[in-house]
Amino acid sequence: MTMVPGRRSSTFTRLLRHGFTDPSAAERLLDLPGLSSVRSDSVLLDALGATADPDLALRGLVRLVEAEEADQRQILLDTLVTAKPLRDRLLGVLGASEALGDHLARHPRDWQVLVTYEATDLHPGVTEFEQELAGADDPDELRAGYRRCLLSIAARDVCGTTDVAETAAELADLATATLRAALRIASAAAPDDAARCRLAVIAMGKCGGHELNYVSDVDVIFVAEPADGAEENKAIQAATRLAAHLMRICSDTTAEGTIWPVDANLRPEGRNGPLVRTLSSHLAYYQRWAKTWEFQALLKARPVAGDTALGAEYVEAVSPLVWQAADRENFVPDVQKMRRRVVDTIPADRVDRELKLGPGGLRDVEFAVQLLQLVHGRSDPALRSGSTLKALGALADGGYVGRVDAVQLDDAYRFLRAMEHRIQLYRLRRTHLVPDDEPDLRRLGRSLGLRTDPIAELNQAWRRHASVVRRLHEKLFYRPLLDAVAQLAPGESRLSTKAATARLVALGYEDPAAALRHLEALSSGVSRKAAIQRTLLPVLLGWFADSADPDAGLLGFRKVSDALGKTPWYLRLLRDEGAAAENLARVLSAGRLAPDLLLRAPEAVTILGDPHGLAPRSRAHLEQEVLAAVGRAGDAESAVAVVRGVRRRELFRTTAADLIGSYGTEDSPAESDPGALVDRVGGAVTDLNAVTIAGALRAAVRAEWGDTLPTRFAVIGMGRFGGHELGYGSDADVLFVHEPREGVDEQEASRAANRVVSEMRRLLQLPTADPPLIIDADLRPEGKSGPLVRTLKSYGAYYRRWSLGWESQALLRAEPMAGDLDLGADFVALIDPLRYPKDGPGEDAVREIRRLKARMESERMPRGADSTLHTKLGRGGLSDVEWTVQLMQMQHARSVPGLRTTRTRQALAAACAAGLIPEDDARTLDEAWVLATRVRNAVMLVRGRPGDTFPSVPRELTAVGRYLGYEEGHVGDMLDDYRRITRRARGVVEERFYGG
Structure with missing residues (x-):
């Protein structure tokens, strides 16, 4: 053919349009004798253009035509034109697999196996493949027959007649037929050996799981027994020779290539162990020496060749061992470590291209599924499948x-396996690396149906699926609940009435009958919700039992589950997300306060599944939320209802964090610094109450005055409120100060200020099931007899003329909490000279402070109370420590800036740093103050109401002990420790406060 220089032929243009990357070379091939019909036939060109690699398909077709005898060539080409199934199959294979093109060039007649297109041909099994290989009497005939069968599997695959799972199953069936044929050939070569033993071939790995690759080692285990009358040693030797011959037949490479390596390294002792063992020898090894990974491998064991009865006996014998593997100590961590080691061994330059072993690869799916199977399959036979996708479906059922997780994982696994298949199919090489050159990537993308921009689309889809796999692998494989389920005794990992009753008694539930009713209500039926509950409850029962009141924990769980029963996320959260289930169990069984808060707003359970959910929200964040909600509300009552909802939610967050931090979990050990827990609780509750008051103030102002009150108004925190040391049951001590705006009459301003205080208190006192926020203004000038609100000028006049020593002492903890910030700062400037006097209190004033303290101890202690155990007024309690610290503040704050703080622990630390108190004494006071504060918090958490002394009810006392870190049965130690610590603190108080 003659072409005009600079011009392209119409054939060149057509080839380019059909996806050929080297149209010039394709033109030259089409000019060869006998291919003119291909060149002129648009049907064939269209079919070539539809393949993964049109250039490769054409080269393969040319080689096949040239290899055919002359009389067969035209038959082949005519059949390609007229028979679409053959055209799609043959050209599809030639465009995807250079290796199968080589096979057809050596065996040109094998294209005829692709002609048949009957229903029975669509999904052949072991029987059909055995028939195809029946005529193979030597290894090379077997290799050629194997490739011929592989050709038909690949054709169905690339044409979409089979999906990736069906293709993998067909490859496994072909491997089964091939192993049988290889054993037949080996037995024919050594009939005496075959007569001396019974040999069974057990498929492992992907072959055993019916999910084989195009090119993969076929993992096997050989088990043998003597034939009737044969000596065992000689029988094992004979079986070993047969097994070794079988392996050579499949693994050796000749002019016909190789089938695949047969790998027997999964046998007991690996490559160092005997190739063949008796069944009893296998069992002895597994029962005594086997490692965790060996049981994981046996999950896919399947008899495929040789003595059928022996193979079935082997699988039946090892199966119970597989499903007991999760009972082994550290089973889940061992499997997790093994997966991490695999990833760590991948060379750094390959990890991003590793489709099988890398993060987000096939192994991530398989390990996650297998771990879940081994843990839950002990008691649920439906999970005992060797197939990854079937097992994944059973886990979802x-x-x-979760169903969504299972669908995403299934889709990703299928896509990654399809990539793996097409990568291996090209040259029939065992590889799991994604190619990095453009032609290979282009062919790979097109083979998966990506045609617009194959390389970009492939990379995008691959990374998306890998990301899904990695995310779900981390979620499922490292699920905290999994290890807890694995640690249950056999038979306990799924609920039955008999198992549940026995376990409830053993765990120490006081009312097993009531507990059993809760379990039945939660887990009975065939719904998905009940199925998940049956998985969760055995673990939760143990966590509830590890508390002072397991019955209350289970009852609380039922109530929360009933309240959230129709929400699809609740049980998923407990099953899947972090430590949510264990956190919930700890919170529900620790006392009354946290469960009561949760039951008022059960959706707050999401806090327990968020890794950052237990961290306290900042005051600024909460105030923004609260004030915005008040601005949207229609009236003051509904506004404060929203504010209370925020307070309830955040109070639950704080109590949950406190309980979980105090008790600790396996993932999050108990907080090592009790002082840090106390400070966190005090700060969080103080911020929350300040924000609540700010919200009520805004609601009260908006109800009558709109956006602006006629007077500037501020709320000053006092006592533990001002000190950021509030407990769960503390009142909020406050002062109210106002200052008339410019042009506003002072009497009008005073009336407005008083009305807003009255409205605030009314709103906060509306009946509710939430813990009350009581505002106490009794520390104001003149106490209950004095006006509720004063101007800044009035406060100044009173303090200059009438102030008593105790009032100066009380002002040490004054800090603005809500309202006008500038006015609050002015109030602080007003009182600083009073609370931090220039020369400190005189001797008379110090004597008066000591007298008041002694009087308070004698008069305010409740009648009959044990002074050694009263946290507030008792020996070495809160009052002792705080008055000692406050005296040092009044004496030295002018010269020691660090003492100018409202916080007790900070002031004590500053006094120690300034040399005002020895370090040992400061540590003693701090320890006693922290302990007394924690006891008060514990009492509120356990009883749901405040108290200043230890509970008298044994169960409640035990719960307080658990909060403080004491095991059940050691409450006596707790009381002894409290008395010892506070006695030492009282000694310091006697010396430092009372002057020895």
């Missing part, structure tokens, strides 16, 4: 994996 049983509620062990």
Whole structure:
């Protein structure tokens, strides 16, 4: 053909349009004798253009035509034109696999196996493949027959007649037929050996799981027994020779290539162990020496060749061992470590291209599925499948994996396996690396149906699926609940009435009958919700039992579950997300306060599943939320209802964090610094109450005055409120100060200020089931007899003329909490000279402070109370420590800036740093103050109401002990420790406060 220089032929243009990357070379091939019909036939060109690699398909077709005898060539080409199934199959294979093109060039007649297109041909099994290989009497015939069968599997695959799972199953069936044929050939070569033993071939790995690759080692285990009358040693030797011959037949490379390596390294002792063992020898090894990974491998064991009865006996014998593997100590961590080691061994330059072993690869799916199977399959036979995708479906059906998660994992696994298949199919090489050159990537993308921009689309889809796999692998494989389920005794990992009753008694539930009713209500039926509950409850029962009141924990869980029963996320959260289930169990069984808060707003359970959910929200964040909600509300009552909702939610967050931090979990050990817990609780509750008051103030102002009150108004925190040391049951001590705006009459301003205080208190005192926020203004000038609100000028006049020593002392903890910030700062400037006097209190004033303290101890202590155990007024309690610290503040704050703080612990630390108190004494006071504060918090958490002394009810006392870190049965130690610590503190108080 003659072409005009600079011009392209119409054929060149057509080839370019059909996806050929080297149209010039394709033109030259089409000019060869006998291919003119291909060149002129648009049907064939269209079919070539539809393949993964049109250039490769054309080269393969040319080689096949040239290899055919002359009389067969035209038959082949005519059939390609007229028979679409053959055209799609043959050209599809040639465009995807250079290796199968090589096979057809050596065996040109094998294209005829692709002609048949009957229903029975669509999904052949072991029987059909055995028939195809029946005529193979030597290894090379077997290799050629194997490739011929592989050709038909690949054709169905690339044409979409089979999906990736069906293709993998067909490859496994072909491997089964091939192993049988290889054993037949080996037995024919050594009939005496075959007569001396019974040999069974057990497929492992992907072959055993019916999910084989195009090119993969076929993992096997050989088990043998003597034939009738044969000596065992000689029988094992004979079986070993047969097994070794079988392996050579499949693994050796000749002119016909190789089938695949047969790998027997999963046998007991690996490559160092005997190739063949008896069944009893296998069992002895597994029962005594086997490692965790060996049981994981046996999950896919399947008899495929040789003595059928022996193979079935082997699988039946090892199966119970597989499903007991999760009972082994550290089973889950061992499997997790093994997966991490695999990733760590991947060379750094390959990890991003590793489709099988890398993060987000196939192994991530398989390990996650297998771990879930081994843990939950002990008691649920439906999970005992060797197939990854079938097992994943069963896990989803049983509620062990979320449906959405299972669908995403299934889709990703299928896509990654399809990539793996097409990468291996090209040259029939065992590889799991994604190619990095453009032609290979282009062919790979097109083979998966990506045609617009194959390389970019492939990379995008691959990374998306890998990301899904990695995310879900981390979620499922490292699920905290999994290890807890694995640690349950056999039979306990799924609920039955008999198992549940026995376990409830053993765990120490006081009312097993009532507990059993709760379990039945939660887990009975065939719904998905019930299935998930049956998985969760055995673990939760143990966590509830590890508390002072397991019955209350289970009852609380039922109430929360009933309240959230119709929300799809609740049980998923407990099953899947972090430590949510364990956190919930700890919170529900620790006392009354946290469960009561949660039951008022059960959706707050999401806090327990968020890794950052237990961290306290900042005051600024909460104030923004509260004030915005008040601005949207229609009236003051509904505004404060929203504010209370925020307070309830945040109070639950704080109590949950406190309980979980105090008790600790396996993932999050108990907080090592009790002082840090106390400071966190005090700060969080103080901020929350300040924000609540700010919200009530805004609601009260808006109800009558709109956006602006006629007077500037501020709320000053006093006592533990001002000191950021509030407990769960503390009142909020406050002062109210106002200052008339410019042009506003002072009497009008005073009336407005008083009305807003009255409205605030009314709103905050509306009946509710939430813990009350009581505002106490009794520390104001003149106490209950004095006006509720004063101007700044009035406060100044009173303090200059009438102020008593105790009032100066009380002002040490005054800090603005809500309202006008500038006015609050002015108030602080007003009182600083009073609370931090220039020369400190005189001797008379110090004597008066000591007299008041002694009087308070004698008069305010409740009648009959044990002074050694009263946290507030008792020996070495809160009052002792605080008055000692406050005396040092009044004496030295002018010269020691660090003492100018409202916080007790900070002031004590500053006094120690300034040399005002020895370090040992400061540590003693701090320890006693922290302990007394924690006891008060514990009492509120356990009883749901405040108290200043230890509970008298044994169960409640035990719960307080658990909060403080004492095991059940050691409450006596707790009381002894409290008395010892506070006695030492009282000694310091006697010396430092009372002057020895």
